[in-house]
Amino acid sequence: MKTWNGSDLEQIGAAEELDLQSERGDGSLRDPVTMWVVRAGDQIYVRSVKGPDGPWYRGTQSRHQGRIEAGGVRQEVAFREADPSAYTGVDAAYRDKYARYPGIVEHVLTDRARASTLRLEPR
Structure with missing residues (x-):
């Protein structure tokens, strides 16, 4: 497992949102989807509100790789x-970072x- 460098981990973890592009079966990137992102320990995580049935989540399952951009960091993951x-x-x-959005x-x-929780690993 590759690990995040300290600067990228901090910048992504502090970013309000993350843009995620997953790879299609042919290797091309899907359109970016904007979502919340959190840091827990030395890892970066995202979740789908719609769980495993969410369209963007299903897109991550074809090749299990793609690209993210958040906090000024662009990274293949x-x-x-x-x-x-x-x-x-x-x-x-999530509770700590997005506490100002209690209903959301x-x-x-x-x-x-929770069933759609993905850990993002740099590659």
Whole structure:
């Protein structure tokens, strides 16, 4: 597993949003999707409000790689299923970072959303 360098980890983790492009089966990139992003420990995570049925999430499943851009960092990444043991920390990161959106943040804390938790790994 590759790890984030400290500067990129901080910049992405502090960014309000992240643009994610997944690769299609032929290697071309899909249109970017803007979403919330959190840092939990030394890892970066995203979730789909619609869970595994979300269109952007399904797009990550064809090649499990793509590109992200957040906080001035543009990086090729691998999409890795998060270990369920990470969910509590990821939940806390979402609550802390997006606390000013109390009616909205709850949507990324459901069991359905948790099932789509992806860890972003630089490549």
